[in-house]
Amino acid sequence: MSRLPADQHHAVRLMLNGKPCSGDAEPRMLLTDFLRHEIGATGTHVGCEHGVCGACTVEIDGKLARACLTLAVQVDGCAVRTVEGLAPAPDRLGLLQAAFKRNHALQCGFCTAGILMSLDHFLREVPKPSEQEVRDLLTGHLCRCTGYTPILRAAMEAAAELAGEPAKEKSDA
Amino acid sequence: MPEKRYGMVEATSSAKGRPDPGSPWVGQSIARVEDATLLTGRGRFMDDIGVHPGTLHAAFLRSPHAHADIVSIDVSQAMSSRGVVAVLHGEDIKALTSSLVVGVKAPVECWPMAVGRARYVGEPVAIAVAADRYRAEDAVDLIDVRYNVRPAVVDPRAAVKPEAPVLHDGFGGNVASDRSFRYGDPESAFASAPHRISIDVSYPRNSCTPIETYGVVADYNPGDDAYDVLANFQGPFSIHAVLSRALRVPGNRLRLRTPPDSGGSFGVKQGVFPYIVLIAAAAKATGRPVKWIEDRLEHLTASVSATNRAVSLVAAVAEDGRILALDWDQIEDCGAHLRAPEPATLYRMHGNLTGAYDIRHLKIRNRVVVTNKTPTGLNRGFGGPQVYFALERLVQRIAVELNLDPLDVITRNLVLADAFPYKTASGALLDSGNYQEALRRGAQEGGLAELKARRQAARAEGRLYGIGYTAVVEPSVSNMGYITTVLTPAERRKAGPKNGAQATATIAIDPVGSVSVHVASVPQGQGHRTVLSQVVADVFGLKPSDIRVNTEIDTAKDAWSIASGNYASRFAPAVAGTAKLAAERIAGRLRRVAASQLNTETDDIAFVDGHVGSKRNPDNRISFSRIAALSHWSPAALPDGVGHTIRETVFWTPPELTAPDEDDQINSSLCHGFIFDFCGVEVDRTTLQTRIDRYVTMHDCGTILHPAMVDGQVRGGFAQALGAALYEEYAYAEDGSFLTGTLADYLLPTVAEVPTPIILHMETPSPFTPLGSKGVGEGNCMSTPVCIANAVADAIGAKDVVLPLVPAKLAEIVRGAEPAPPARRTSSTQAKRGGDRKLRGEGEAVVKANAQQVWDMLLDPNTLAAVIPGCHGVEKISGTHFRADVTLGIGPVKGRYRAEVKLSDLDPPKAVTLTGSAEGGLGFGNGEGRITLGPTPDGGTTIHYTYEAGIGGKVASIGGRLLDGATRVIIGQFFVSLARQAGGGEPASGGLSWFARLRRWFGGAP
Amino acid sequence: MKPAAFDYVRAEHLDEVLDGLTREGGDARIIAGGQSLMPMLNMRLARPKTLIDIMRLPELARIERKGGSVTVGAGVRQATLLAWPELGKTLPLVAQALPWTGHVQTRSRGTVCGSIAHADPSAELPLVLSALGGEVHLRSTKKRRRVPAGEFFAGMMVTARADDELIEAISLPANQRACAFREVARRHGDFAIVACAAVATDKGVRLAIGGVADMPVTREFPRLESGALDDVLNTFAYELDARDDVHASARYRRDLVRLLGAELIREVLS
Incomplete structure (x- = not known):
């Protein structure tokens, strides 16, 4: 058993986007704060800190999670994926990201990281989703800019592309 | 129109390149330059930017009461908490700053933190500054504040009554401003009109609530007596003057910067400014930089809200539905303080109070009131939703009452196509448009005929289906002088004229000839950088990717003015146009440079494909960068009089935006787009939920610069408006408790709730803007809520509908009276009036002790200590007054409270009234209960109790759903413990678990 | 909005x-x-003062079918149960209700x-546990x-649950009988305003209502004519306070209890 006393910092080691990474956290530190301010991975955003808005959605050991409802100490030894891990190379966009760009599926971009993480995870699990399935997934996210239609459109396009249909138009960063 | 369009994703307006090389970039939906950064997590939002080592973090203690005197604040425990550097309260802030200016002439102060008195739930009462946010919040928990609660007023109509509790002594009652206006001859029009049709409506409180909250980092340098502030403020930068005055420094000693990215604003981030004062003051007090990132609970409770408004609107109407005159009576609720720029929400639409209609006679009474709610500020639509909800509901009422088609009533009243520019009765200059054509095309392309057929078919099946319409003008580019319409002409003369709308843009060319653009516009996701790159690329014959745009603001270094910032939909009409003017000014000089280099005339010079060359002889050309860089490398090579081509800043203000005149006519905005919306909705007979079957929105926003972004603005505004229509309300209880403090209570629409609107366009360029474009981003926030309301009213045949259209509110209208309760049952113990959050209940316990023994226990501090749930000790103040320190909790929700218990109406040993109150970190509660003791046949006692209790503060705003149950559990616990102490447990309940008994005792289900 | 300090185990x-x-x-x-x-x-x-994390205990992460009942351990995530291949045929009511619990991401x-x-009176799982007459396994x-x-x-x-007890698992009777679930919330994924589950029984229908009283409430209804059914549902609706x-x-x-209740009872009995 390990008991981590309050008010002390404890080492947290994880695989972040495939690379080993570590930092210190008090037991009460949220994973959002740990990723952003301890590790410096500020791509994961904080919108509500009560699990509703979805901006902080990340993947922990292959499962979607609200980083704001997760303690940093809970991910010790886990593999965490964040938006910083989505692009195939620093100067290129992944297929889903490119679909977002093509379809104007973002405006301010604040909620986008969480939405990308949900979709990235989902499209790997459900290669040929129906629009209703994608809608159901996206109800876990709030976006105030786009009215959602372009997000849905980008998601369906990315799904079609992943399923082997040709992209409408190639677009890289 | 095929059905599938509504649920399906349409593939229109996706990013495209330009169709052929010679065509302009403006008007093309090119990919956004912003996106790659944002999609890869490299955005730099407020909280992503590193801070100076040693920066402290702030957290606020906020008032749990809507209205209360602050009796004392004890910070000693908080100060000794680990990592805490300072705790400041109202008096400290008062010593460090000056009051914020108030937008009307009245001897009223406006502090960003409660000084002596709290006037709304969530008002800052103290700020704790510590090594990190966690510790700052620990300190907040330890600040001990004692309040004396005052009565609160939350309804604007109640606030103007003489008996209402008064918030500020300097206003007349709660009325901060009361002005009447008269245009044309409304009295005669009303006297001669055959019909007088009126409507009374209340527009609710809501907010466009961006997903990124407020953030401020402030530093103070005593050596310079200067502040350096980074905040995700959006403008208008007229607020800079308010800030520097409050911080007691000249404007040039307040450096205000904005981060590169901002996570949405929709007007809301204007409201960060009082926190800039507080965080800057904290930085000065601690001598360290201080950072504060607002959390979501703070944001929902206390950031800013759109105004709620009570409106009585009367129309004088001809037989054919033509409106001859309007009589507006508006009571605008600005919340607890009249913060800059309020009462701007009320006056922004002053020139447009006749909407899209040709109405020459107009009477207006405008009252601005303060109530015990969060102060208001900028919010997408700004005044439009409030005005059009009344005006367009009235138009629908006119159609119903005169048995006309609503679309005919709209059509008959529209400003005619040949009347532009058209001056409205109250002074707005409608710049351009063809409203009749927009209606015609909207109805045709949007499939109105088919929608009517759908309504008919649905109604034949007994379904509740309705169609709603709206026609509105969407103002953009605010006149900086419109707010002075709140002053009388005499007051305005004294204050000096205010007018115009200074926009600014800077174009710079560096030594290798690459072009940079800077504008003072502070985008929050609208894609300004992309559009500016298109506009400037077209002027220079370059590609958008050749242009680098910076939209951050640094008031110490950049060109800016009071109108700078992102609001009033001013980007496309004003800012982008100004960038074009700046680019053209440099291009004009480059043309002369090129002409001299290429031995031709300036008229012969064209900018094409990265080159500057002769139109007549395309081979005679030179690369743009070479010509552009010449000013740096060889100024002597420039023709005489060119000066330089390095940097050009243009300030542009439209001459049409003049100050209000002596007759109170005001051209409140430069441009007026037009929107015609209609929709079909169905109200589900079981759930009473409103489903949008089809929503059509026809826009004329002048020249379209980037079609996909325009559609993005329409979609985004539509989604927020749908929220305002159906889901979103900042709700308050009668006592001023805030009830929607989480995103589980303040309901933003998700993808499941937002249908895809059919967006249609026509383009009538504005003659008043450099690019012919008008604003477009706010229109649906104005048109959509009332359009949906009109459709629902049509569906259910209701005269009055209330926003948001919460299904439960429709129950009486659709279903009539509720089935009666079963005969034996008395009326519900929960019966409540609207807004009354008092919880009532009763219960009974049977104990073995006799009445006298129970009585003695009730008056004995030791017994009370044992029976008050979670009691840590009872202090006896008098024979009938006790004070207790208690920990109360339900499940995991626990908090420590200071409780007072008083006994009155003593009738020993039969009955007593118990009055109690408790106050602690999670909120406060108070209640009154009457206990009656009666003998049982076997010598025991029946303890019967009735109670009425209320809870407010943090728990009310974030756990409202859980509250009533929690209260009942706690009250139940008290009597259960009392019964235990008195040897409780009647034989019949012997076999039941403690919980089952508890359940029965406090009225739960069997 | 940061937690107060605690030890983490x-x-x-x-x-x-x-x-x-x-x-x-x-x-x-x-x-x-x-x-x-x-x-x-x-x-x-x-x-x-202390948080005890039980998610690294494999013995709690099991779904087991034993005889007529399914035991779901304390470490089983909602998504795991939803993806359990036997869910549809052994616990059809759970299969219907669980997608209403929060969102994919929660x-x-x-x-x-x-x-x-947590025992939120609006939550679907407590409702389903009540409707099916399941049990909570407590251990100290x-x-x-x-x-x-x-x-x-x-x-x-x-x-x-006493303070020293762990909810080790719940068990739900495998149920092949007709069942139905309906929920009305303001938005998809929100706490139920009214959630309603119905399960056919030997004598009629067991109806469970969430979101109205302080906890899920179940009631057995015999087969009734529609007029009589309306009366008993009306009484039930008022009793939920x-x-x-x-x-x-x-x-x-109360309207929803009356309307959904009648709808579900009819559905289950047809």
């Missing part, structure tokens, strides 16, 4: 959990998926037993006991 054996609860009682809280507890910690509504973390422990260092759903929920977030809040009025809640 990453349990590696069940004994550590039980010992911790015995030692610290109400000052300790179990954290599993965290989807209910973490918001309360962030809002400082809950301030436990079901992937949130546990089945965590929702039961001293004893193990099973509490029927009808006795487990005692009020708003109040249950029969519905409340007004910003999302719904008491009357609207």
Whole structure:
């Protein structure tokens, strides 16, 4: 058993986007704060800190999670994926990201990281989703800019592309 | 129109390149330059930017009461908490700053933190500054504040009554401003009109609530007596003057910067400014930089809200539905303080109070009131939703009452196509448009005929289906002088004229000839950088990717003015146009440079494909960068009089935006787009939920610069408006408790709730803007809520509908009276009036002790200590007054409270009234209960109790759903413990678990 | 919105959990998926001294079918149960109701037993447990006991669990009989305004209502003519003591109990 006393910092080691990474956290530190301010991975955003808005959605050991409802100490030894891990190379966009760009599926971009993480995870699990399935997934996210239609459109396009249909138009960063 | 369009994703307006090389970039939906950064997590939002080592973090203690005197604040425990550097309260802030200016002439102060008195739930009462946010919040928990609660007023109509509790002594009652206006001859029009049709409506409180909250980092340098502030403020930068005055420094000693990215604003981030004062003051007090990132609970409770408004609107109407005159009576609720720029929400639409209609006679009474709610500020639509909800509901009422088609009533009243520019009765200059054509095309392309057929078919099946319409003008580019319409002409003369709308843009060319653009516009996701790159690329014959745009603001270094910032939909009409003017000014000089280099005339010079060359002889050309860089490398090579081509800043203000005149006519905005919306909705007979079957929105926003972004603005505004229509309300209880403090209570629409609107366009360029474009981003926030309301009213045949259209509110209208309760049952113990959050209940316990023994226990501090749930000790103040320190909790929700218990109406040993109150970190509660003791046949006692209790503060705003149950559990616990102490447990309940008994005792289900 | 300080215990054996609860009682809280507890910690509504994390205990992460019942361990996430291949045929009511619990992104973390422990009267899982007549398996260092759903929920977030007890699992009777579930919320994924589950029984229908009273409430209804059924549903609706809040009025809640109740009873009996 390990008991981590309050008010002390404890080492947290994880695989972040495939690379080993570590930092210190008090037991009460949220994973959002740990990723952003301890590790410096500020791509994961904080919108509500009560699990509703979805901006902080990340993947922990292959499962979607609200980083704001997760303690940093809970991910010790886990593999965490964040938006910083989505692009195939620093100067290129992944297929889903490119679909977002093509379809104007973002405006301010604040909620986008969480939405990308949900979709990235989902499209790997459900290669040929129906629009209703994608809608159901996206109800876990709030976006105030786009009215959602372009997000849905980008998601369906990315799904079609992943399923082997040709992209409408190639677009890289 | 095929059905599938509504649920399906349409593939229109996706990013495209330009169709052929010679065509302009403006008007093309090119990919956004912003996106790659944002999609890869490299955005730099407020909280992503590193801070100076040693920066402290702030957290606020906020008032749990809507209205209360602050009796004392004890910070000693908080100060000794680990990592805490300072705790400041109202008096400290008062010593460090000056009051914020108030937008009307009245001897009223406006502090960003409660000084002596709290006037709304969530008002800052103290700020704790510590090594990190966690510790700052620990300190907040330890600040001990004692309040004396005052009565609160939350309804604007109640606030103007003489008996209402008064918030500020300097206003007349709660009325901060009361002005009447008269245009044309409304009295005669009303006297001669055959019909007088009126409507009374209340527009609710809501907010466009961006997903990124407020953030401020402030530093103070005593050596310079200067502040350096980074905040995700959006403008208008007229607020800079308010800030520097409050911080007691000249404007040039307040450096205000904005981060590169901002996570949405929709007007809301204007409201960060009082926190800039507080965080800057904290930085000065601690001598360290201080950072504060607002959390979501703070944001929902206390950031800013759109105004709620009570409106009585009367129309004088001809037989054919033509409106001859309007009589507006508006009571605008600005919340607890009249913060800059309020009462701007009320006056922004002053020139447009006749909407899209040709109405020459107009009477207006405008009252601005303060109530015990969060102060208001900028919010997408700004005044439009409030005005059009009344005006367009009235138009629908006119159609119903005169048995006309609503679309005919709209059509008959529209400003005619040949009347532009058209001056409205109250002074707005409608710049351009063809409203009749927009209606015609909207109805045709949007499939109105088919929608009517759908309504008919649905109604034949007994379904509740309705169609709603709206026609509105969407103002953009605010006149900086419109707010002075709140002053009388005499007051305005004294204050000096205010007018115009200074926009600014800077174009710079560096030594290798690459072009940079800077504008003072502070985008929050609208894609300004992309559009500016298109506009400037077209002027220079370059590609958008050749242009680098910076939209951050640094008031110490950049060109800016009071109108700078992102609001009033001013980007496309004003800012982008100004960038074009700046680019053209440099291009004009480059043309002369090129002409001299290429031995031709300036008229012969064209900018094409990265080159500057002769139109007549395309081979005679030179690369743009070479010509552009010449000013740096060889100024002597420039023709005489060119000066330089390095940097050009243009300030542009439209001459049409003049100050209000002596007759109170005001051209409140430069441009007026037009929107015609209609929709079909169905109200589900079981759930009473409103489903949008089809929503059509026809826009004329002048020249379209980037079609996909325009559609993005329409979609985004539509989604927020749908929220305002159906889901979103900042709700308050009668006592001023805030009830929607989480995103589980303040309901933003998700993808499941937002249908895809059919967006249609026509383009009538504005003659008043450099690019012919008008604003477009706010229109649906104005048109959509009332359009949906009109459709629902049509569906259910209701005269009055209330926003948001919460299904439960429709129950009486659709279903009539509720089935009666079963005969034996008395009326519900929960019966409540609207807004009354008092919880009532009763219960009974049977104990073995006799009445006298129970009585003695009730008056004995030791017994009370044992029976008050979670009691840590009872202090006896008098024979009938006790004070207790208690920990109360339900499940995991626990908090420590200071409780007072008083006994009155003593009738020993039969009955007593118990009055109690408790106050602690999670909120406060108070209640009154009457206990009656009666003998049982076997010598025991029946303890019967009735109670009425209320809870407010943090728990009310974030756990409202859980509250009533929690209260009942706690009250139940008290009597259960009392019964235990008195040897409780009647034989019949012997076999039941403690919980089952508890359940029965406090009225739960069997 | 940051939690108050607490010790964090990453349990590696069940004994550590039980010992911790015995030692610290109400000052300790179990954290599993965290989807209910973490918001309360962030809002400082809950301030436990110790959090005991049970998610690294494989023995708690099992779904087992034994005889006529399915046992779901305390570490089983909602998404795991939803993806369990036998769910549709053994627990059709759960298969219908579980997609209404939160969102994909919260079901992937949130546990089945965590929702039961939280005892939110609007939550789907406590409703389903009640409708099916399931049991809660409680365990302390001293004893193990099973509490029927009808006795487990005692009020708003109040249950029969003692401070030293761990909810080790729940068990649900495998049920092939007709069942139906319907829920009305303001938005998809929101807390139910009224959630309604119906299960066919030998004598008629067992109807369970969530979102109205302080806990899920079940009632057996015999086969009745529609007029008589309306009367008993009306009585039932009033007995639930519905409340007004910003999302719904008491009357609207009673309307839904009457309407959905009749609809579901008819569906299950047809």
